[in-house]
Amino acid sequence: MVTRRDVASIVGLGAGLGAIGAVAAGALASPAVAQAADPNESTFARIRRTKKMRIGAVGGGAPYYMKDLASGQWKGFYVDIAKALADDMEAELEITETTWGNSVLDLQSNKIDIFFGLNPTPKRALVVDFSVPVFNNAFGILCKKDFKPKSWAELNSPDVKIAVDQGSSHDQVVSRLTPKAQISRLKSADDATAALQTGRVDAQCLITMLSLTVLKKNPSLGQFVLPTPIFATTSNAGFRRENDKTFRDYVNTWIDFNKGLGFIRNAIITNMELVGVTEADIPPGVSL
Numbered sequence: 001m002v003t004r005r006d007v008a009s010i011v012g013l014g015a016g017l018g019a020i021g022a023v024a025a026g027a028l029a030s031p032a033v034a035q036a037a038d039p040n041e042s043t044f045a046r047i048r049r050t051k052k053m054r055i056g057a058v059g060g061g062a063p064y065y066m067k068d069l070a071s072g073q074w075k076g077f078y079v080d081i082a083k084a085l086a087d088d089m090e091a092e093l094e095i096t097e098t099t100w101g102n103s104v105l106d107l108q109s110n111k112i113d114i115f116f117g118l119n120p121t122p123k124r125a126l127v128v129d130f131s132v133p134v135f136n137n138a139f140g141i142l143c144k145k146d147f148k149p150k151s152w153a154e155l156n157s158p159d160v161k162i163a164v165d166q167g168s169s170h171d172q173v174v175s176r177l178t179p180k181a182q183i184s185r186l187k188s189a190d191d192a193t194a195a196l197q198t199g200r201v202d203a204q205c206l207i208t209m210l211s212l213t214v215l216k217k218n219p220s221l222g223q224f225v226l227p228t229p230i231f232a233t234t235s236n237a238g239f240r241r242e243n244d245k246t247f248r249d250y251v252n253t254w255i256d257f258n259k260g261l262g263f264i265r266n267a268i269i270t271n272m273e274l275v276g277v278t279e280a281d282i283p284p285g286v287s288l
Contacts (some may be wrong), residue, residue, distance in 0.1 A: 053086040056098035056112045062213050063271040064117050067097070077271035078116040081134070081264060082135035085254055099188055101167030104128055107240045114251065118238040119169040119207075129241050132252045133234035134259075135268060138286045139173050140211045141225045142196060142204040149203075152177045152227045161201040163192035170205040173231065197221055207235075208286050209233050209272070216276040226245050226283050 047053050057065040059075055065076040074095050084092040098106050101116040107128050119132040119137075141155065141162075149155050155162065155179040164170040166185035170192075174183055184201055186192045193214055196204045203225075205212065211224045238253070239248050258264050265288055267281055282288075 004053060032123050032152045035181070042242060042246060043240065044250065046248035047089055047091050047113060048249070051091045052094050053082070053089060053091040053114070054094045054096060054112045055082045056106050056238070058094045058100055058103075058117070060188065060274045061117070061210070063209065063268075066271075066274075075271070075274070077267040080267045080271065081258075082114070082116060084258070084263065084267075085251065088254060089250075091164055097179070099167075100165055100169070101171070104238065107238055107267065110240060113240070113247070115238045116235075118236055120236050121169060121172050123172065124164060124238070127241065129239040129245070129248050131237035131239070131248065132255055133236055134255055134287070135235050135288045136232060137235050138208050138230050138232045139170065139205060139280060140208045140283075141227055142193070142206055142211050142214060142222055143198065143225050144199070144202055144222045147202045148225060150225070150228060152231070154227070155203065155227060156180045158182065160203065161279065163195040163201040163204045165189040165192050169233070170207070172261045174205045178232065193218075207233075208282070212277045212281050213272075215274045216281075224283070228285070230286075232286070 041049075053241070057067070057076070057079065059065070059067050061076070063076055064078045065074060066079075067074050083093050096112055098107070098112070098115070100117070103112075103118065104124055106112045107115055111203060116134065118124065118128075118130065124130075141149070143149065149160075155174075156159075159179055160178070161182045161184065162174050162178060162182045163186060164174055165188050168189070170189070171183075171185055175180065184192070184195055186195060189206065189210065192201075192204045195201045197218070208224075208226065215221060215224055237251055240252075255264070268288060272278065
């Protein structure tokens with residue numbers, strides 16, 4: 001027979017167990033709190049915990065990145081690719097505006113988790129990691145109308161003025177291939193294009209896809225030249241260097257899988273068409 005005292009004891013025991021449970025729950029919660037504050041938490045673990053993946057995007061970098069100034073919305077094939085990657089990681093995509101030249105610094109300072117559109121150079125490889133290639137590309141030259149060099153050797157002259165966006169892969173290429181030229185290193189690719197348009201330089205070094213896009217918007221600017229020998233490169237994703245390579249390895253698997261499905265090629269072609277560039281506009285010697 002259960003008495004009132006027995007009931008009281010059971011209730012008391014329940015309250016005690018509740019207190020113990022609360023302590024236990026707090027103990028279980030504390031590792032999560034510690035993890036959130038852990039400066040050594042890997043990028044992969046942070047994305048999975050927060051459900052957010054951070055990328056950098058370059059304003060004026062069409063068809064890679066395009067920002068609608070009215071709505072603030074981002075477009076471009078690397079935006080589409082990053083969004084699909086975030087979706088597969090069950091994460092929300094967060095976009096921070098950057099420049100080609102500052103993207104590596106943004107990775108190093110943990111402002112972003114990944115940056116699509118980096119050419120893997122030895123200098124960059126000293127400080128960041130790279131994914132497998134997303135697609136192939138080549139460096140070209142936008143030239144004023146009365147200037148049409150055929151080779152990098154012709155560009156490598158003290159009489160030639162070349163504009164580049166400082167710190168970019170374009171900067172590194174002309175520094176290596178045309179050290180004798182007069183190189184104007186400007187803040188952005190748009191600034192370099194403006195220098196060409198106003199006649200302050202003879203040419204601008206740009207990756208082929210960006211060159212074609214610029215000329216479609218402004219055909220009077222001049223002409224596109226693919227100097228010989230063709231200096232082909234790849235467009236890759238960059239990662240902050242860390243001991244845990246899980247995120248890099250996952251992205252590599254994801255890229256290869258989606259290249260096989262044709263998703264990445266379709267994203268590139270579709271966004272090129274948005275800026276008036278078709279696959280037929282890509283010069284011989286350059287393939288995706």
